Amino acid sequence: MSHHIIEFNDVHFTYPDRTEALKGINFRITHGESVGIVGANGAGKSTLISHMNGYLLPERGNIIIGDLPLNRSTIHHARKSVGVVFQNPDDQLFMSTVFEDVAFGPLNLGMTKESVIEKVNDALTTVGCLHLKDKPPHHLSLGQKRAVSIAAVIAMQPDILVMDEPAASLDPKSRRQLINLLREFKHTKIIASHDLDLIMDVCERCLVISGGRVTADGPVKEIFMDAKLLADNNLELPLSLQRR
Amino acid sequence: MLNFDKEFFNIGHLDALSYKKTFIHQINPGIKLVVTLFFIVTVVSFSKYDVRQLIPFFLFPVFVMSAGDIPAAVVLKKLLVVSPFVLFAGLFNPLFDTSTAYTVSGINVSRGWVSYISLIIKFILTISSAVLLIATTSFPGICYALEKMRVPRIFVMQLLFIYRYLFVLAEEAMRIVRARNMRTFGKQGSGIKPFINIVSIFLLRSIERSERIYHAICARGFDGRIRLLKNFSIGIPDVLFAVLSVSAFLMLRIYDVTELIGEAALKH
Numbered sequence: 460m461s462h463h464i465i466e467f468n469d470v471h472f473t474y475p476d477r478t479e480a481l482k483g484i485n486f487r488i489t490h491g492e493s494v495g496i497v498g499a500n501g502a503g504k505s506t507l508i509s510h511m512n513g514y515l516l517p518e519r520g521n522i523i524i525g526d527l528p529l530n531r532s533t534i535h536h537a538r539k540s541v542g543v544v545f546q547n548p549d550d551q552l553f554m555s556t557v558f559e560d561v562a563f564g565p566l567n568l569g570m571t572k573e574s575v576i577e578k579v580n581d582a583l584t585t586v587g588c589l590h591l592k593d594k595p596p597h598h599l600s601l602g603q604k605r606a607v608s609i610a611a612v613i614a615m616q617p618d619i620l621v622m623d624e625p626a627a628s629l630d631p632k633s634r635r636q637l638i639n640l641l642r643e644f645k646h647t648k649i650i651a652s653h654d655l656d657l658i659m660d661v662c663e664r665c666l667v668i669s670g671g672r673v674t675a676d677g678p679v680k681e682i683f684m685d686a687k688l689l690a691d692n693n694l695e696l697p698l699s700l701q702r703r
Numbered sequence: 704m705l706n707f708d709k710e711f712f713n714i715g716h717l718d719a720l721s722y723k724k725t726f727i728h729q730i731n732p733g734i735k736l737v738v739t740l741f742f743i744v745t746v747v748s749f750s751k752y753d754v755r756q757l758i759p760f761f762l763f764p765v766f767v768m769s770a771g772d773i774p775a776a777v778v779l780k781k782l783l784v785v786s787p788f789v790l791f792a793g794l795f796n797p798l799f800d801t802s803t804a805y806t807v808s809g810i811n812v813s814r815g816w817v818s819y820i821s822l823i824i825k826f827i828l829t830i831s832s833a834v835l836l837i838a839t840t841s842f843p844g845i846c847y848a849l850e851k852m853r854v855p856r857i858f859v860m861q862l863l864f865i866y867r868y869l870f871v872l873a874e875e876a877m878r879i880v881r882a883r884n885m886r887t888f889g890k891q892g893s894g895i896k897p898f899i900n901i902v903s904i905f906l907l908r909s910i911e912r913s914e915r916i917y918h919a920i921c922a923r924g925f926d927g928r929i930r931l932l933k934n935f936s937i938g939i940p941d942v943l944f945a946v947l948s949v950s951a952f953l954m955l956r957i958y959d960v961t962e963l964i965g966e967a968a969l970k971h
Contacts, residue, residue: 512922538921543919550918554867555867558932559931562932597871615924
């Protein structure tokens with residue numbers, strides 16, 4: 460299943476205001492892996508995620524999604540393979556009803572009407588939001604919006620699921636439901652978050668980003684037990700490890 | 704609660720009402736739009752001195768309010784908001800048109816007063832029907848109805864996006880205003896300079912948000928064309944509602960029902 464890989468080779472990116480966000484990122488994520496991306500604010504996590512589906516393209520270096528190098532001609536392939544769930548669900552849910560929103564991606568993929576309806580219903584059932592399908596997004600709670608955002612992405616059946624701060628602003632119960640949901644997904648998962656407990660619960664591998672570079676890459680527990688590494692990256696030992 | 708917060712929740716309340724599941728809410732949005740437009744055109748087609756003939760038209764908003772379970776207070780509040788414009792617009796009618804129209808118990812009622820009352824009744828009927836259309840039809844439903852009426856799709860999509868983000872941006876503005884008010888004491892901090900800063904911050908945040916939304920749209924395969932699945936079909940209840948309503952409006956327009964009822968009552 461080599462088509463589920465995502466590989467960054469010496470990726471550099473500088474914003475127009477000359478902020479150098481990525482300074483030679485290297486990693487390879489293979490089929491079925493669950494990888495957490497952690498780092499201080501401004502470390503380059505969101506920029507990194509924006510490169511994963513071609514919203515931003517590297518200035519130097521190259522990215523491989525599946526079997527294809529990422530460039531302008533393969534962007535559609537990348538967007539089909541990599542589903543991105545954004546930090547703020549209000550940015551992601553732009554259609555006027557939940558159903559229309561979840562159907563937006565599958566319709567753009569050229570699926571038939573019957574197939575779209577089936578995919579939308581399946582995706583909403585998976586996240587437990589089928590009863591909300593006729594509601595406008597602004598009538599939903601934050602937890603519901605988050606779940607619908609995930610449904611909107613999984614309805615497109617991506618090979619790789621990328622999430623930016625999925626648990627931000629969620630209450631403990633909604634957060635736990637999200638963690639359970641993520642654990643059930645068999646997709647290749649990449650989760651950028653400051654919530655190290657969530658990363659501990661969902662991921663086996665962790666990348667630490669600092670100053671636009673990968674400063675550590677390894678098993679989650681190994682990384683999170685390294686107090687100096689965490690402190691250097693403005694992170695703290697997860698609560699679940701502090702109790703032990 | 705701050706004024707801005709109140710307005711925000713008022714809009715939200717009207718929007719929430721439009722998602723009820725009553726008989727009126729289930730009627731095809733296109734049919735409701737056409738019936739409402741027909742109602743408005745019929746009402747404004749009466750001459751400026753017609754008052755009595757307009758009274759039976761109150762049955763329509765009353766019917767929609769009761770069948771749609773819409774609280775009268777919601778409609779009245781909206782009418783009150785717009786009423787100063789109409790009250791002012793017709794204010795000079797009694798002053799300039801002083802010829803006598805009726806004499807009631809020895810008191811002369813001028814044609815100016817009659818036209819002023821007619822204007823107010825027309826205002827109440829047309830605005831309440833428009834408010835009731837919004838309160839019983841979701842905004843996306845109205846947009847789909849507009850699309851069916853051959854309004855350009857790009858315009859309809861713009862309306863849908865405005866509707867979707869109106870609430871998000873209003874919340875954003877509410878947060879900024881709230882943050883300012885929490886640190887404002889008396890006139891300190893409420894001048895033009897903080898206001899300019901608020902507007903600038905709001906603009907910058909809106910631009911940033913629009914970029915993020917565009918990012919999200921692109922991430923889901925947007926290629927410049929928005930495809931929709933929803934298809935509002937027209938059923939027997941929709942046709943019945945349209946036929947009965949339009950027939951009733953035409954009957955009320957052609958026949959002076961109040962006069963007929965009055966004559967019948969006098970005969971008995």
